Amino acid sequence: MSDATIRLKDKRIVADSRVKPSGSAVPTWWLVFIRELADLWIGGKALILTLIYSLVLGIMVYVLASSEELSLIPPKELAYEMLKNAMAVSLFIGLIIGADSLSGERERATFESLLLTPVSRRQIIAGKFLAGLSFWPAALVIAVPYLQVLAQGDEVLGPTILWGALLGTVLAVAYTGLGMLASFWSNTNKTSYFLSLGLYILFLVPAQLPGRAQTGAAGQFLQWVNPLAATNHFLSKHLVNYEPLSLYWPWLESPVVFAVLVLGLLFLFAGPGLRLEAGRSSKFWSRLARKVGLAVIVCGMVSWGASTVMASREEQSKEGDLQISIDVGYRIVKTGDKVEFNTVVTNNGTEASHPLIVAMNVINLDAKGEVVDPEDWSPQRTQYMESLAARQSASQHWIINTILDGNYMVYMVLIPAPDSQETTSQPVTSSGIHLTVTPFTRLNPGGVLPYAIGGPIILLAALVLINRLRRRSIDLGSSK
Amino acid sequence: MVPSDAARVPDTRPPILLAEDLRKSYGPRPALQGLSFSSQAGRILGFLGPNGAGKTTAIRILTTMLEPDAGHFVVDGISSEYPEEIRRRIGVLPENLGFPRQITGIEYLTYYGQLYGRTKTESRAYGLALLDEVGLLQRARSLVGTYSHGMRQRLGIARALVNDPSVVFLDEPTLGLDPRGQQELLSLVQRIAQERMVGVVLCSHALSEIEAVCNDVIILLSGRVIASGSVSEVVGQTQRNVLRVQVPSPSISRARQVLKALPSVMKVAPTDKVAGWLRVELVDVADGGSSKAYQFNNKLLGALIRAKIPILGLEAEGGRLQDVFLQLTEEAIK
Secondary structure (H helix, E strand, C coil): CCCCCEEEECCEEEECCCCCCCCCCCCHHHHHHHHHHHHHHCCCHHHHHHHHHHHHHHHHHHHHHHCCCHHHCCHHHHHHHHHHHHHHHHHHHHHHHHHHHCHHHHHCCCHHHHHCCCCCHHHHHHHHHHHHHCHHHHHHHHHHHHHHHHHCCCCCHHHHHHHHHHHHHHHHHHHHHHHHHHHHCCCCHHHHHHHHHHHHHHHHHHHHCCHHHHHCHHHHHHHHHCHHHHHHHHHHHHHHCCCCHHHHHHHHHHHHHHHHHHHHHHHHHHHHHCCCCCCCCCCHHHHHHHHHHHHHHHHHHHHHHHHHHHHHHHHCCCCCCEEEEECCCEEEEECCCEEEEEEEEEECCCCCCCCEEEEEEEEECCCCCCCCCHHHHCCCCEEEECCCCCCEEEEEEEEEECCCCEEEEEEEEEEECCCCCCCCCCCEECCCEEEEEECCCCCCHHHHHHHHHHHHHHHHHHHHHHHHHHHHCCECCCCC | CCCCCCCCCCCCCCCCEEEEEEEEEECCEEEEEEEEEEECCCCEEEEECCCCCCHHHHHHHHCCCCCCCEEEEEECCEECCCHHHHHHHEEEECCCCCCCCCCEHHHHHHHHHHHCCCCHHHHHHHHHHHHHHCCCHHHCCEEHHHCCHHHHHHHHHHHHCCCCCCEEEEECCCCCCCHHHHHHHHHHHHHHHHHHCCEEEEECCCHHHHHHHCCEEEEEECCEEEEEEEHHHHHCCCCCCEEEEECCHHHHHHHHHHHHCCCCEEEEEECCCCCCEEEEEECCCHHHHHHHHHHHHHHHHHHHHHCCCCCCEEEEECCCHHHHHHHHHHHHHC
């Protein structure tokens, strides 16, 4: 008979000796995970947060659909905006759940009981971390109908969900872990929430900088180093502007590095030192390790950022018989569609050209039509080139997002860079693309209303149902 | 209800709990200064001391929640160098233990049973048996949030027993309970120690409950042990030649005169705590043994009766743990 075997004695079950793990017992991290999951989802906290989340998404989708100005935005950009906001809200909730995971137990005096078990501290962290992560998949599933209604059948829906799931998971790992680290170093939820909120706001700051600050070298670096801003930049370039992935892979470095660092800190540093009081014991090496860990984060971010900025600078690039051609003559499309075309610049001369600049312009052919703001039509309207050798050609790829219906001419201008401040040069113009844009049925606010209201109502019903099912399985007697 | 020590024979079994020179400081402030003791299975050891004496620090160290600066301890043959193994062998009811509210009593115990390596079925069966043992079987499927404070304390004790421990630590288990709840819980603690043959360490402010259920006692003050041993040994450390007599307030001055006139009385004075009580210091009777002390008591009572002074109460000072505690802590502070 094994040590864990139980036998009946005097109406009481007495264990044969001290309990030892039996072969059929499940891993303890799994037990902690299931318990935490039940506390989060059956206890109601996560369900209420989910309800709030769906309400926020409902309000967002209605605002996006009903605003006259915003309705000019093409579906893919609307879908991107919704994904960006859904990620921001759900990451905040993940951060809050992580921030409550350890300090909340300290505050409620339930932590000591758990720490008194022989379960390894790392397994406790693993179980709690996975439970904290459980909000993100639910948030993504809830966001899908909203993304679908805003995408209006556009092909962007699939990639939006796919990239959202992939990058959202990386960020959810990082943010939930970050919340847990804040909780690890806090004795009360007040402290850990405050710390988490501060970190969250810190990550939002780069997006709030003035336009120039965001586009300069320092601004680019700040955006790159910020995992949330870098992810959004990548998503906007890929989903909205259809930029090739190869150009923007480096923007995914910071979210991935950030997630790996947070996980490393959580499981290698905080996990083994988990104790009843906040932080690790006050021994010298642990304090040193904490400082080294933080220094690693900072140095890592700085070095990766610097390398990326340098790399992006390297990416960036005389006159004679210069020529520019376009591979499209006309196109009939509807508002919100994407038009892609290529230009070829050729140097027919016998000498190398100056450095060259190729610029795009869009003109409304209808004198009474809306004035075109080319910025809205294409975020990248200028491309710079190094000088072209004699009898050499170079091609460029362009994308236009059709914003308004009407008749338009898109044409390219090739400008040789002037030699000095006192000289000028002769631009060369391409043939134009005659673009006929037909109106797209505007997103009807009435159409999105069922989604805006339906989501929260369905979740509320789920909350009530879960609560009822739970009440059926328990006694509801008062204390005696 | 006082556990008898008269029949105590020297115990040759190895101690279930042994501590040697445990020390702990929080910054410059010493919290524990050389705690050493041993305890046997089946006996209840009481930790006594005023606030800040080091009781909770001692419990936290012995339950592996805190690392000592120096010293070591052994639980059921396992050295303090193996905290995870020690945690398998101890059960703890911490002071002010919190419970998740959205969980039933049986779910709570099943979860903890699983964390100690039992299967779910085993844990549930054992959890129900424990709830039966602590008198909560009828409320097994109720949410812990609906439990009264006393019920939660009993659930906490069941949680402490979920791994069938060798040593159980109970930190202020009766705090906040009504007198009936206190009595029920202390009976439960005694039953656990005797039936399960586990060592119990009971930490409490309530001197009467330590005296009522503990076999051994350690009195701590500012992190130091100022008295230790069996309850009767510790009680015997204080002076026993003082009596307290309660008479009606109008008779106080006459009672003083009568008692002062007795040759065995050194000093008579009203106590400064409760009106109507007189503190009577007798000549030292320690050499004469208990029979001589009884003779003094009888003479004293006889004198009061002859003077027709009603006697409302009589007790020996120094005969209770409370007196020892007050006397020792007062001396140590001085």
